[in-house]
Every structure is written in structure tokens, then in C-alpha cells.
Amino acid sequence: MKHLLRGFTLLEVLIALSLTGLLVAFLGSSLVGTRTTLNMSENLSARLDEVRTAQVFLRQALQQSLPLPVTDTHRYTGWTFKGQAQQLSFVAAMPLGLNGGVKIHTLALTRASSQFSDLQISFHAYNDPDDRPWGEPQRLLREVSNLKISYRGKDEHQQESKWLMVWPWPHRLPHYVRIDLDAHGPVRWHPLIVALRNNLEVGEVAP
Numbered sequence: 259m260k261h262l263l264r265g266f267t268l269l270e271v272l273i274a275l276s277l278t279g280l281l282v283a284f285l286g287s288s289l290v291g292t293r294t295t296l297n298m299s300e301n302l303s304a305r306l307d308e309v310r311t312a313q314v315f316l317r318q319a320l321q322q323s324l325p326l327p328v329t330d331t332h333r334y335t336g337w338t339f340k341g342q343a344q345q346l347s348f349v350a351a352m353p354l355g356l357n358g359g360v361k362i363h364t365l366a367l368t369r370a371s372s373q374f375s376d377l378q379i380s381f382h383a384y385n386d387p388d389d390r391p392w393g394e395p396q397r398l399l400r401e402v403s404n405l406k407i408s409y410r411g412k413d414e415h416q417q418e419s420k421w422l423m424v425w426p427w428p429h430r431l432p433h434y435v436r437i438d439l440d441a442h443g444p445v446r447w448h449p450l451i452v453a454l455r456n457n458l459e460v461g462e463v464a465p
Contacts, residue, residue: 317450
């Protein structure tokens with residue numbers, strides 16, 4: 259007795275192909291979603307590291323500000339601390355690992371694109387008659403749209419001042435520096451308030 263071999267009908271083949279296509283599309287969508295999530299996670303982690311590194315560096319540098327007079331350069335004359343709303347300059351020791359000694363630090367924004375600027379710090383040799391830069395300016399934070407720096411310290415009557423957008427007593431250090439900025443991206447910049455350790459006027463003796 260002969261057994262008849264029954265094949266797949268055209269309808270069954272089309273249904274199988276449709277189900278296979280749906281499965282492949284689902285898997286592809288899942289892989290794309292997973293990759294997108296991984297990219298977002300990596301970008302978030304990188305931005306968080308960038309913000310943290312910038313804040314740690316600025317805190318350490320400002321805490322090491324020195325009440326040293328800047329008198330021998332052409333560009334910087336007769337000051338100890340220059341604080342403005344979007345730029346500040348101060349004298350501090352470089353980290354030990356850089357072996358840079360005492361340098362003039364200048365923090366400011368530099369235009370990076372039509373929308374954003376970079377928060378950048380540059381260095382100059384302390385009291386160098388030729389006003390030579392020391393190394394290349396370093397970018398601390400990218401994609402910044404606004405910078406606001408404010409200061410607090412003793413006024414001319416030795417009373418604690420309010421927060422000021424310009425530090426009007428350049429021959430002494432403020433007690434506090436606050437740095438606010440608008441940073442693009444998923445990580446918010448929280449206001450950085452730094453208490454300066456060496457906030458004595460030149461020639462002043464600590465009690």
C-alpha cells in the first residue's frame with residue numbers, strides 16, 4: 259500500500275515566512291534598543307566623570323590659592339586675586355605630580371561652537387617678565403552655555419560681604435568662591451562653593 263507524501267501548502271509557507279519575519283524584526287528591535295541603552299549609559303557615565311573631575315580640580319586648586327602679589331609680569335600687575343563674573347585668576351601651586359611649582363591660574367570660557375563654550379583653565383609662570391604660558395590650556399568641561407562666578411570675604415571695614423559678582427579687593431583673597439554654570443547634557447552641575455584656606459591679605463598675620 260502506497261503512502262502519499264503530503265507537502266506544505268503555499269499558505270503554510272507564507273505563514274511560516276511571516277512569523278519568521280516578525281521574530282527577526284522583534285529580535286532586531288530588541289538589539290537596537292539594548293545598544294541605544296548601552297550608549298546612553300556610557301554617555302551618562304562619561305559626562306558624570308567629566309563633571310566630577312572638573313569640580314575636584316577646581317576645588318583643590320582654589321583651596322591652594324596663595325596670597326602672593328603678582329607684580330613682575332606685563333599682563334598681570336599689582337594684584338593677588340582677580341575675580342570677575344566670568345573669569346578669575348589666582349596664584350596656586352600645581353599638583354605635585356605635575357612638578358609645576360607655583361603658577362598663575364586663569365579660569366574662563368572659550369567659544370567651542372555656535373551654541374556652547376568650553377570651561378578652560380590656563381597657566382602662566384609666576385612673576386615671569388615675559389609672561390610665558392606654562393603648557394597648553396586645559397579643557398575642564400565641554401558644552402557649557404553660561405558661567406557665573408561670585409565671591410564672599412571681608413570688605414574694607416573687615417565685615418563679611420555678601421556674594422559679589424566682582425571681587426573688588428584684588429590685594430587679598432576672598433573667603434569663598436562660588437561657581438555656577440549651565441552644562442548641556444544629562445548631568446547637572448551643582449553649585450561649587452569653595453572655602454579658600456590661605457585667605458589672608460599680603461602681610462597679614464593669622465591670629
